[in-house]
Amino acid sequence: GAVVSQHPSRVICKSGTSVKIECRSLDFQATTMFWYRQFPKQSLMLMATSNEGSKATYEQGVEKDKFLINHASLTLSTLTVTSAHPEDSSFYICSAEDYGSPNEQFFGPGTRLTVL
Amino acid sequence: RKEVEQDPGPFNVPEGATVAFNCTYSNSASQSFFWYRQDCRKEPKLLMSVYSSGNEDGRFTAQLNRASQYISLLIRDSKLSDSATYLCSRGSTLGRLYFGRGTQLTVWP
Numbered sequence: 001g002a003v004v005s006q007h008p009s010r011v012i013c014k015s016g017t018s019v020k021i022e023c024r025s026l027d028f029q030a031t032t033m034f035w036y037r038q039f040p041k042q043s044l045m046l047m048a049t050s051n052e053g054s055k056a057t058y059e060q061g062v063e064k065d066k067f068l069i070n071h072a073s074l075t076l077s078t079l080t081v082t083s084a085h086p087e088d089s090s091f092y093i094c095s096a097e098d099y100g101s102p103n104e105q106f107f108g109p110g111t112r113l114t115v116l
Numbered sequence: 117r118k119e120v121e122q123d124p125g126p127f128n129v130p131e132g133a134t135v136a137f138n139c140t141y142s143n144s145a146s147q148s149f150f151w152y153r154q155d156c157r158k159e160p161k162l163l164m165s166v167y168s169s170g171n172e173d174g175r176f177t178a179q180l181n182r183a184s185q186y187i188s189l190l191i192r193d194s195k196l197s198d199s200a201t202y203l204c205s206r207g208s209t210l211g212r213l214y215f216g217r218g219t220q221l222t223v224w225p
Contacts, residue, residue: 032211041124043203043217044160049210057210093159097211105213107159 002028004096006108013084014116020080021111023094029074030096034105035067038091050077084115119143120206122216129223133194137219139204140186148207149187151178153200154218160203164189194223 003026013019023033031052036044048069049057056069068080077096081088093110122139129135141149148167152160164171166187170179177190187204201218208214 034212036215041217043120043122044213044215046212046214049212091157095213105162105211107161110157110159112157 002026002096002098002104002106004094004106004108006092006094006111008111009109010112010114012114012116015085016083018080018082019084019113020078021092021094021113023077023079023096023108025075025096025098025106028096028098030077030098031074032097033071033077034095034097035069035077035079036093036095038093038110044093047079052077081113084113086115089113089115118216119214120204120216122204122219124217124219126220126222129194129221131194131196131223131225133223134190134192135194135221136188136190137202137204137221138186138188139216140184141206142185143206143208144182144185146206146208149178149180150205150207150213151176151187151189152203152205152215154203155200160215163202191221194221196223196225199223 005024007022033050035047038044047062050069050071052071058064071077094108095105151163153163154160164178166178175192179188203218205213205215
């Protein structure tokens with residue numbers, strides 16, 4: 001089956017630092033990847049749609065300068081949380097849409113970010 | 117108004133029970149709906165897609181009511197391993213998914 005990996009799985013950082021999270025599709029090509037954020041006991045909130053070779057599309061209320069997304073290849077998208085603060089602490093999950101099977105998304109295992 | 121609303125529960129049921137969850141959505145133009153299962157601190161995993169009037173997969177049945185804009189998930193003969201959070205979602209353009217906050221289910225022996 002299709003596998004999506006995320007790295008790192010967990011990160012703890014000081015306030016003000018930037019954190020990069022990688023999302024990779026391991027055995028398929030993904031022209032589109034999605035980034036979600038989930039606070040405890042809350043729903044997954046779609047943050048942005050990442051398209052290979054073009055700018056990401058952000059959902060309303062998500063700061064594009066705060067959450068930088070780069071989708072440089074068909075198997076890799078990165079999310080950089082710039083100048084992270086404690087309120088950015090959350091579970092970040094990516095998903096990838098299989099180029100060969102559109103409308104089917106595969107989720108990565110998530111990255112738990114804690115900002116001190 | 118949120119895109120997708122769910123009763124967060126928790127639902128606590130004994131093994132063998134039948135349990136049903138409902139989920140309402142606000143966008144009447146929505147065409148695709150999904151139920152996901154999420155275990156604690158894990159990523160969501162697709163349980164069922166709901167495309168038309170509903171579908172069944174073993175002990176799980178999903179129903180779609182377009183007139184009332186809700187989808188439901190019915191679990192029959194609950195197992196201990198069914199304990200998880202169940203998320204409903206609706207699909208949007210360009211593959212985007214909008215999720216409810218999830219309904220927590222605990223099945224006890």
